[in-house]
Amino acid sequence: MSTFCGILEEKELAFIGIDSFESHMLSCSTFMLSHFHKDHMCGIQDQSFQVAFNNIKNNMLLYASPLTITYLKRNKTINLREDKLISLEIGFPNLLKVHSENFEYICVTLLPAGHCPGSVMFLIEAGPHRILYTGDFRVQLQDFKQFKALLIDKDGNCGPKNISALYLDTTFASKKYYEFPTRKESSTNLIKVVEEWLDQDPNNKICLWMPGYVGIEYAIVEVAKHFNCKIHVHKQKYEELYSSIADLDNYVTPISTNTRIHACSKNECDTDRSNCMELNKNVKCVQLNALAFTKDVIDTAGHVIIKNNITRVCYSSHPSCKELREIVRFLNPEKLYFNVIVNQTTKEIYNILTENNWTPRTPKEDVNENTKVILKLSNKYKFNQNVENRTEVAFNKRPRLESPERE
Ligand SMILES: [Zn+2]
Numbered sequence: 559m560s561t562f563c564g565i566l567e568e569k570e571l572a573f574i575g576i577d578s579f580e581s582h583m584l585s586c587s588t589f590m591l592s593h594f595h596k597d598h599m600c601g602i603q604d605q606s607f608q609v610a611f612n613n614i615k616n617n618m619l620l621y622a623s624p625l626t627i628t629y630l631k632r633n634k635t636i637n638l639r640e641d642k643l644i645s646l647e648i649g650f651p652n653l654l655k656v657h658s659e660n661f662e663y664i665c666v667t668l669l670p671a672g673h674c675p676g677s678v679m680f681l682i683e684a685g686p687h688r689i690l691y692t693g694d695f696r697v698q699l700q701d702f703k704q705f706k707a708l709l710i711d712k713d714g715n716c717g718p719k720n721i722s723a724l725y726l727d728t729t730f731a732s733k734k735y736y737e738f739p740t741r742k743e744s745s746t747n748l749i750k751v752v753e754e755w756l757d758q759d760p761n762n763k764i765c766l767w768m769p770g771y772v773g774i775e776y777a778i779v780e781v782a783k784h785f786n787c788k789i790h791v792h793k794q795k796y797e798e799l800y801s802s803i804a805d806l807d808n809y810v811t812p813i814s815t816n817t818r819i820h821a822c823s824k825n826e827c828d829t830d831r832s833n834c835m836e837l838n839k840n841v842k843c844v845q846l847n848a849l850a851f852t853k854d855v856i857d858t859a860g861h862v863i864i865k866n867n868i869t870r871v872c873y874s875s876h877p878s879c880k881e882l883r884e885i886v887r888f889l890n891p892e893k894l895y896f897n898v899i900v901n902q903t904t905k906e907i908y909n910i911l912t913e914n915n916w917t918p919r920t921p922k923e924d925v926n927e928n929t930k931v932i933l934k935l936s937n938k939y940k941f942n943q944n945v946e947n948r949t950e951v952a953f954n955k956r957p958r959l960e961s962p963e964r965e
């Protein structure tokens with residue numbers, strides 16, 4: 559659950575508002591939305607935001623990926639002027655005109671975040687700042703190494719560009735969640751569970767529990783491909799969202815009959831009057847979840863646990879602690895900020911992400927008890943803001959859009 563306040567620490571960039579639309583954001587003009595999960599959209603339905611945003615004099619614009627923009631336009635509770643909702647292609651640098659005393663333009667590149675459909679990370683370049691805001695993400699280190707917008711050629715070797723600040727999804731920055739299976743591995747585990755159940759009895763059905771509005775679509779597609787069938791989803795969600803995703807449309811259906819695999823909640827199905835999720839001895843509920851899979855649980859029970867008629871399969875759409883450590887080490891940012899701080903201090907998170915092993919060590923002097931934590935910048939990647947950089951950015955190739963994990 560994001561605890562990011564919406565405004566970057568860099569004072570010169572205070573006109574940018576990310577993943578928050580609450581009253582303290584009304585002085586911003588350049589808004590960005592990383593994905594359409596509720597905790598990143600606080601305030602977007604408020605009258606005060608909609609009135610301010612829709613006022614043409616306010617020069618407010620909202621940037622997001624094409625799918626997120628489609629969702630915003632289709633959702634009936636969000637009433638924002640469509641000509642102010644700007645979709646940016648993923649993988650390309652965009653020069654955006656901004657309303658700021660300090661900058662006329664900023665350069666923004668969207669990178670695929672692998673968290674849910676349409677989710678992106680924002681690479682923001684403005685003057686001396688090169689900021690990577692991850693939103694929520696699940697991207698492996700190998701794939702970071704393929705994001706051209708983040709890379710620079712140094713004496714024939716590709717290394718990361720200097721990142722002046724990294725705003726990181728620290729949902730699982732805890733020793734308890736040291737390692738998760740990749741989404742591909744999780745999907746394989748899920749397929750095994752489903753297969754076993756469906757093979758037992760021709761009347762058996764599977765109910766995949768949706769953790770929220772979106773989030774397990776990658777697994778849905780893998781299951782549909784394996785069993786060569788479409789998976790039932792709620793009609794409203796299908797019309798509002800899934801039907802507009804080419805990769806997904808082939809694997810889901812709003813019609814509940816003729817399929818033994820469902821990804822719809824009971825409430826959703828009731829409105830369809832199909833009652834397909836009515837629990838009985840032939841229905842197995844499967845929950846894709848990461849929270850329950852602490853290191854201790856995985857060590858003893860593995861990646862699948864059965865509890866009270868519910869089969870849980872370990873599946874995470876956020877990086878594990880180990881993945882976070884690898885990514886921080888690779889990007890080696892000048893400054894590091896944490897987007898999720900719950901029941902931990904920033905110092906604790908900082909230590910977990912940067913220490914060489916799990917033995918406690920004395921905190922660095924420049925680590926204070928605030929949300930701003932400074933990492934030492936290695937000399938290897940000195941900041942280099944010159945014309946060459948800009949040209950390189952402009953010629954970047956498009957990174958892979960979907961399936962951010964290597965297979
Ligand atoms: Zn979130």
Ligand SMILES: [Zn+2]
Nearest residue numbers: 593595673694
């Ligand atoms: Zn999210």
Ligand SMILES: [Zn+2]
Nearest residue numbers: 790820822834
């Ligand atoms: Zn159903």
